[in-house]
């Protein structure tokens with residue numbers, strides 16, 4: 001059985017501009033795949049093409065099935081998507097938002113899942129709060145709770161399900177960044193698939209199995225964090241020199257901002 005999320009030769013035009021120029025990506029279930037790259041390099045567009053939200057050329061398949069041939073409810077049962085930003089204008093409670101994930105996913109889903117999902121993102125006790133009264137980071141975690149509610153069980157009938165997350169830790173403090181990244185690791189460890197757009201390269205190196213580095217609408221490099229996050233690749237793609245170190249004994253790459261500061265003349 002095929003248990004991958006695959007994109008083949010994806011091209012996307014937005015307005016008159018082609019913003020993805022033939023992108024290939026293979027994510028394996030049981031692994032966390034991070035997509036990194038500068039602002040505007042096409043990460044969100046790639047996710048939106050892979051989830052069928054934006055018209056594209058090329059093929060996307062999920063667990064071997066052509067996404068274009070699946071009905072929306074079939075897709076919703078097998079993958080859940082957290083967009084880069086979600087605006088909600090109505091006065092919903094936190095629980096009402098998270099329950100949307102329950103109705104989007106499998107009809108047989110357990111009604112206790114939304115409260116469990118809120119607890120896993122550190123929001124136990126928030127169910128009755130008004131969503132619009134929450135802080136930015138709290139709102140972001142409510143959205144994640146909604147998404148994991150939709151695909152709560154990582155494997156259903158021997159088929160992996162997928163979390164597709166666009167910058168899931170963007171407005172979170174370091175403690176909650178770890179909570180969320182641990183959650184993605186645990187989802188993968190239990191057999192599910194995770195594809196997440198990330199900006200923090202240190203967190204990416206700590207938590208991702210595979211890194212896809214995008215540059216100007218193409219994939220510049222794919223591989224394990226230590227293969228992709230190199231001095232040369234980062235200098236070329238991001239245009240800034242930050243030396244990459246590694247932590248013994250695992251050899252996990254890390255970037256030390258101090259190293260950059262040492263190189264920059266500082267006035268005053």
Ligand SMILES: Nc1ncnc2c1ncn2[C@@H]1O[C@H](COP(=O)(O)OP(=O)(O)OP(=O)(O)O)[C@@H](O)[C@H]1O
Nearest residue numbers: 014015017019037038039040041042043044045046
């Ligand atoms: N509707 C649109 N019309 C024209 N160009 C667009 C449109 N939407 C996005 N773009 C362009 O497509 C490119 C890729 O955008 P995308 O949102 O995928 O980038 P990204 O890698 O997710 O960036 P970020 O890190 O800032 O979220 C950008 O140059 C953007 O300006």
Ligand SMILES: [Mg+2]
Nearest residue numbers: 043044045084
């Ligand atoms: Mg984006």
